[in-house]
Amino acid sequence: MTSLRDTLADILIDVASKDPNIVVVTADVGGSTRAFKFKQKFSNRYFNVGISEQDMVNFAAGLSAVGLKPVVMAFSMFLMRAWEMIRNTVSRMNLNVKIIATHAGFSDSDDGSSHQALEDIALMRVLPNLKVIVPADATDIKRSLPIILEDVQGPVYYRIGRDYAPDVTDKLDYTFKLGKSYVIEEGEDLTIVGVGVTLWDAVRASKELKKYGINASVINLFSVKPLDEELLLKYAQKTG
DSSP states (O other): OEEHHHHHHHHHHHHHTTOTTEEEEESSOHHHHTHHHHHHHOGGGEEEOOSOHHHHHHHHHHHHHTTOEEEEEEEHHHHGGGHHHIIIIIITTTOOOEEEEESOBTTTGGGOGGGOBSSHHHHHHTSTTOEEEOOOSHHHHHHHHHHHHHTOOSOEEEEOOSSEEOOSSTTOOOOOOTTOOEEEEOOSSEEEEEOTTHHHHHHHHHHHHHTTTOOEEEEEOOEEETTOHHHHHHHHHHHO
């Protein structure tokens, strides 16, 4: 089990140490998102706008417009408060803003329904130009975040959970590519698709089904948008 937030912050710092244009913008959740670790290393490249997610996104958009590479870090639930700004200022203008959404899904269950983001993927994937990436574990973050920060141009919504996650993909050999998903188990009876930390549940379900003689393929839907339609159609045809 590895901390997703700490892994993400450590990789962000490593990439930013080689790229002085990377800056971080947050909305008074530096401790919870682990953005504070970036502040400890690069205090002059860290901006806390207070509890104002709309201002956070627009501020990041302005930084992008002058050539910097802003990374927004906030709870996925509270980023929905800034959806209009993400829509109008970031995605429609195709600005190079990377949005790190933490505490996704039920991962912040202890704080109640106000902190649970179940709709964010649907809301973000409909926006023009905005890519949606959901790593399954810490290894997926290590594979993808440097590429997202340095090689992928334009806005990205990068979604992780709050807590520790099982290491599902650490022994698998694949390289992150935008728009690609990955088969981590082969079976001929049905296909189970996992997105983010739910990939662990997909693997557990596959193991349980094997007890009954049912062999499942398991897909890590790493890239939600762009979607790997070719792979999904292939396995839909294969397993019915």
